[in-house]
Amino acid sequence: MEAIGVNEQTPREIVEELDKYIVGQDEAKRSVAIALRNRWRSRQLTGQMKEEVIPKNILMIGSTGVGKTEIARRLAKLVRAPFLKVEATKFTEVGYVGRDVDSMIRDLVESAVHMVRAERMQSVQDKAAVQAEERIIDVFVPETKKVQNPLGRLFGGDDEEEKPEKEEPKKYAAGREWVRKRLNAGELENKVIEIEVEVQSKPVGGIFGGSFDGGMGDNIQDMLGSIMPKRRKKRKVTVAQARKIFTQEEAEKLIDMESVTDEAVRTTEYSGIIFLDEIDKVAVRGNSSGNDVSREGVQRDILPIVEGSTVMTKYGPVKTDHILFIAAGAFHVSKPSDLIPELQGRFPIRVELKSLRKEDFRRILTEPQNALIKQYQALLATEGVTLTFNDDAINRIAELACDVNEQSEDIGARRLHTLLEKLLEEVSFNAPELDDKDVVIDAAYVDKRLSDIVVNQDVSQFIL
Ligand SMILES: Nc1ncnc2c1ncn2[C@@H]1O[C@H](COP(=O)(O)OP(=O)(O)OP(=O)(O)O)[C@@H](O)[C@H]1O
Numbered sequence: 262m263e264a265i266g267v268n269e270q271t272p273r274e275i276v277e278e279l280d281k282y283i284v285g286q287d288e289a290k291r292s293v294a295i296a297l298r299n300r301w302r303s304r305q306l307t308g309q310m311k312e313e314v315i316p317k318n319i320l321m322i323g324s325t326g327v328g329k330t331e332i333a334r335r336l337a338k339l340v341r342a343p344f345l346k347v348e349a350t351k352f353t354e355v356g357y358v359g360r361d362v363d364s365m366i367r368d369l370v371e372s373a374v375h376m377v378r379a380e381r382m383q384s385v386q387d388k389a390a391v392q393a394e395e396r397i398i399d400v401f402v403p404e405t406k407k408v409q410n411p412l413g414r415l416f417g418g419d420d421e422e423e424k425p426e427k428e429e430p431k432k433y434a435a436g437r438e439w440v441r442k443r444l445n446a447g448e449l450e451n452k453v454i455e456i457e458v459e460v461q462s463k464p465v466g467g468i469f470g471g472s473f474d475g476g477m478g479d480n481i482q483d484m485l486g487s488i489m490p491k492r493r494k495k496r497k498v499t500v501a502q503a504r505k506i507f508t509q510e511e512a513e514k515l516i517d518m519e520s521v522t523d524e525a526v527r528t529t530e531y532s533g534i535i536f537l538d539e540i541d542k543v544a545v546r547g548n549s550s551g552n553d554v555s556r557e558g559v560q561r562d563i564l565p566i567v568e569g570s571t572v573m574t575k576y577g578p579v580k581t582d583h584i585l586f587i588a589a590g591a592f593h594v595s596k597p598s599d600l601i602p603e604l605q606g607r608f609p610i611r612v613e614l615k616s617l618r619k620e621d622f623r624r625i626l627t628e629p630q631n632a633l634i635k636q637y638q639a640l641l642a643t644e645g646v647t648l649t650f651n652d653d654a655i656n657r658i659a660e661l662a663c664d665v666n667e668q669s670e671d672i673g674a675r676r677l678h679t680l681l682e683k684l685l686e687e688v689s690f691n692a693p694e695l696d697d698k699d700v701v702i703d704a705a706y707v708d709k710r711l712s713d714i715v716v717n718q719d720v721s722q723f724i725l
């Protein structure tokens with residue numbers, strides 16, 4: 262399996278994968294694909310050159326609802342690298358002015374640790390399963406000493422010594438084999454046994470209250486957590502559950518957390534990707550005042566991280582120089598040039614996402630693997646309703662979406678959500694009681710349900 266942080270896909274393959282979910286926006290797809298491939302390329306470099314090559318950050322610009330965040334979401338599933346999607350506005354929330362932007366990096370390492378750990382756990386799975394089986398057998402056939410003539414022990418039995426010692430190991434081994442066979446035959450899966458499980462003691466409610474929420478407080482709490490002894494607690498579970506629990510515990514024992522965190526930090530530094538959404542919301546125009554100051558403050562806080570600095574995390578210092586940043590924003594009110602110049606300079610690749618037209622809407626409705634229409638069909642199928650859309654209906658919906666976007670506000674593909682919800686409201690409500698479970702949506706039906714609303718601009722502003 263490829264190592265974490267190294268995506269083997271070619272740019273073409275990455276675009277193909279994104280194509281499954283996002284219609285159009287080829288330019289944006291291509292540039293993120295190239296950026297990802299460049300991570301792979303720089304991974305092949307060594308020595309000085311490896312240090313010198315720093316990623317070219319991307320700024321995606323496009324009006325609302327055209328697929329910016331969707332690209333980020335799909336990218337997150339696609340890349341085998343630490344990936345974090347965060348809204349720049351998160352750092353402007355009231356009371357959090359200039360708040361700890363470093364938390365981005367901490368969250369990123371955290372996700373890297375999860376990835377590396379999961380991978381290592383997977384690689385020791387077989388061994389852990391074997392050990393888990395032994396522990397289950399231990400429950401059925403405890404170690405010899407404990408079963409040795411229990412009555413004898415109770416009644417002050419000195420006679421323990423007199424027992425034929427040699428018999429016991431044999432019986433013990435035979436008993437274990439017997440249980441092993443039953444286990445392998447799957448006969449014991451539902452049997453309830455009592456086992457001891459590890460429970461991590463947590464400082465209840467958080468010693469540090471809410472004030473350090475998500476910041477340094479977390480770090481300290483985690484550190485405390487690792488000092489606190491693990492308690493063991495008795496639980497009644499089925500053999501099947503016990504196997505899961507034991508395998509997990511054994512796998513944990515088999516992996517070396519220190520080397521996990523080392524690798525996680527390295528992977529974060531050279532392969533980490535941060536998607537900074539809503540960057541336009543922290544851009545300010547002209548003379549700043551009040552709220553604007555805090556927004557500019559956020560930019561100033563973000564700057565060192567994007568430029569390259571070292572952030573302390575509980576897994577050690579993390580250098581941010583080679584982390585790839587992809588920022589996105591609608592830039593309705595502000596312009597990219599309203600960002601502070603230093604920050605602008607750190608996003609050399611600009612891509613524009615196109616406004617969506619009728620043809621795009623038609624495809625968005627039907628083509629993506631999670632296309633809206635497919636979603637409604639699946640939902641209603643649970644009621645036994647077969648929902649069919651005629652081509653003319655789809656065309657009509659796409660047309661109406663365009664109209665409404667032009668008339669009122671262009672909210673891109675989000676318009677389709679509001680339109681479809683309205684269109685299918687009646688079917689949705691009546692679905693359980695429908696006599697005829699075959700529902701066909703044609704252009705006439707679309708017109709009947711939607712045209713009036715669309716034509717009446719005053720009304721459509723409120724409901725679509
Ligand atoms: N090009 C597209 N292909 C398929 N679906 C799309 C496309 N553009 C938008 N959508 C759908 O529209 C919805 C909104 O898109 P998204 O969240 O990506 O908008 P955005 O560009 O991030 O807008 P904003 O600037 O408001 O954050 C999502 O459900 C998404 O699946």
Ligand SMILES: [Mg+2]
Nearest residue numbers: 329330331538
């Ligand atoms: Mg968005």
